[in-house]
Amino acid sequence: MLNFLLKRIAAIIPTLFFVSVLIFGLQQLLPGDPAIAMAGEERDPNVIAYLRGKFHLDDPLPVRYWYWVSGVFHGDLGDSVRIQKPVVELIGEKLPVTIELAVLAMTIALTIGISAGIVSAVLKDTKWDYAANIFALWGLSTPNFWLGILLILLFAVKLGWLPASGYVSPFEDLKANLAAMIMPAFVLGNAIAAVLMRHTRSAMLQVLSSDYVRTARAKGLDERVVVLRHALRNALIPIVTLGALQFGELLGGAVLTEQVFSIPGFGKLIVDAVFNRDYSVVQGVVLFTATAYITLNLLADIAYFAINPRMRA
């Protein structure tokens, strides 16, 4: 096991190096001079010259890369030029918001998606099946920003039940936090639920027609037990994998949804940073997200190793 772990950790180092080069290199492809973007309305040539010097913009690319990477080694991802805050601090501010949104969205997606998938499979070719399929089609084809704005107009403007946008920390006011997060979480969860529903349906249909399910039924087991205990448990394996992938994607930030609901998460942070050419923020956040992915992947490998005895052989 130790060998396995060492191998996996050793593989992380070149991966992270490659990722950091990629992040840095891709950013250089963005058109527009960051010093001009940062110099603001006045575009004072002295300010532009100062910014170029401060951020080593006149240095060759490898030198600039070295400045950045050596900072990263010391835990310094740089400062946001636009708002003069360390990138590490910004990540600390945004991460809990993004995690909360991702968890809520996944909860909604799993609840709706799996239930609708089961109903659709068990009641195949009935009106419930058709209804679930229509729901899935709607979820897949509805643009997030459009649904978001419609929900705001209905629940915030017309009915006045929920705040139109913004974020309140759960430690400050849990009720207000949930009120602010429910719409964006639903918008995100709705799209994922549709995907999950389709996968749950097809996995369940496959499992329900298998021999062991027929045997279970022949034994005279209650249909509920057959579906939930015997069939669903096996059908869930691909769903869990898919859910984990979707969750990982959500952690990278939900750009449009965060923009519409003014949720100060990763997505909004990166988009604003790209438009303002706030390079340190873009590099820092993307590197952090990539590192988190790689780490989670490693943890999953370790968990798999621990769970599956055949791996230990």
Added chain:
Amino acid sequence: MKITFRRSRKGGNPARKARAFAWIPAFAGMTLLALTASAQTLRIGLAEDPDVLDPTLARTFVGRIVFAGLCDKLFDLDENLKIVPQLATGYEWSGDYKALTIKIRPGVTFHDGEKLDAAAVKYNLERHKTMQGSNRRGELAPVASVDVVDPATVRLNLSAPFAPLLAILTDRAGMMVSPKAAQAAGEKFGAKPVCSGPFKFGERVAQDRIVLERFPNYWNKGAIHFDKVIYQPITDSTVLLANLKSGQLDLIERMAPSDVPALQADKRFKVAKIVEIGYQGITFNINKSDLAQKNPAGKDPRVREAFELSLDRDAIVQVAMSGEALPGNQWVAPTNSWYAKNVPIPKRDLARARALLKEAGVPNASFKLMTPTTSDAQRVAQVVQAMAREAGFDVKIESTEFSTTLNMADKGEFEAFVLAWSGRPDPDGNLFSHLACKQPLDYSGNCRADMDDLINKSRATVDPAARLKLFEQIAAMEAKDRPIVYLYHRHWLWGYTNKLSGFRPVPDGMIRLQDLKLN
């Protein structure tokens, strides 16, 4: 010339005093009510997220809106763009206009309790001039040195007379920060600014909110009726409006022109508007790079004249801005006292436009119009394209992300560019940097010694009548060459709950918190 600002005082006859005493019980009750009412929060929706909150380094329009609650300035502007006192109480020009003596308001303290005196003003002006990366250095370039005359008086010594100076001191260059806090924080001052405005810095969650808290020792505390102000950046105009309508916000700035009729029809809200001090126009590359000579619009002033004559500014304003703008043809609006009346807005004349194109030998002149991806700019470009087509033009719109447009404009990699400018209170702020030779915002590459001479004279001429004469000459010159075809001046549009009173629209687009009340 000596100008002193004073508050009016009433006489002290005994009968008036008696009446005053009779009001005491009622006054006490009203005070109690006022105190209850003052325990309130004002929530303001911003169309963008501000940049760094350090007046020396700050560079965005939206940042100035937050500064209006945080940092007082030496001078301020009123609704008519008149310069009024804030931290200064009066000023005096020397006979040769090469020194400006400013009297500082007594008894003002910064949020950290430090005293605001002449030494603090000197520190601030020198910080603006010398700090690395300062965006104020150019604005204060003519200020050669600052002397502390006495604790309540400073003198700004100029290298040459400089008419825009007072107006410049109504903006960030006139904002005073606590020297002690600024020295301690250095470059990081903007993360926790300490000024002397009505509200002190509370917290900032990037892209979410900026919270300001009432400063109890504010010199004009009677005008402040909130305990807290929260600024929330919401970039989508539909969501910004939805927040106002749902009661999440009390006031929003720069609302979309198309939302005005619906909000005006709703009795729960009010809309305030005023013509901006900036301008919207199309800048032609006439000399910025080789590209200028490779397209008819850059090469030949007759083509630019034909282009201008093909435009109907009233229709542009109606279609692209839902009527929420004032057509214009200069760097200041026709309603501005510095507008040169000798150069009126030309009327649309398609026959003349076609004739000019024929004369220039390009009846179907074609050029590329670089347009930022903002919805306003896109709409303007499309309307202009359709109008110019009727005269024979083939305008090709090139939509480009804003930061990239600036870079391309700077390098001269464009033929024409839809560009907006938020404006400065003194006309020089809309003129010098944009049209004087090789200045940072001279994207057109306009470079005429005779125009430069007039612009420089206008900067050194303090007498308003003489200055206006110079602007008339510059406007005539600009209208002949047309490096910039000015189109219109937007209305600053604010939407707010009808419970809010005391809102004063000022052409600089700022939100002044003094006298604002939620009833």
